[in-house]
Amino acid sequence: MSTININIRIEKSIKEHAEGIFNKLGINMTTAINMFLRTSIRENGIPFDLKLDVPNETTIEAIKEGKKIMEDPTSPRYSSMEDLKSALEI
Template sequence: MPTTNLNIRTDKEIKDRAESIFSELGLNMTTAVNMFLRTTIRENGIPFDLKLYIPNDITASAIEEGRKIAYNDTVKGYSNIEDLKKALEV
């Protein structure tokens, strides 16, 4: 398939921030734009979310608490739901 150049104008900060995200995803700008264009055609519209997962403060705090509990030998663990229910007196 023959190729063509696509010239677009955008703010430098937008381009730099997008390139940084694409780089973390293992993509370059050309590949990311081509993914967007091909998927737009296939879906017949703006097609997808492609983003890094960054939890909000509450979720990040819950993840950190879970990690602390998981590695704390003094925290009681349960291997089945029946034992957990007994401990919770449910």
């Protein structure tokens, strides 16, 4: 089996954090990257889910409620944090 060297750029803190995890697992960075690449080949794709940060149902409902409040001209408005705190009795 012949090998080649590859160079990648990554933030120093990410590399160090990953190395710490791999060391605890008893492997080095090269082994971890080889595992990732071999698994990618075996699965014919990225070996983990790639997802957009989609808000959950609770967050979606909170966004809808916030928009509804903003569109309601009878909703209270505050021009300063002091006015809001006073209204909340903080």
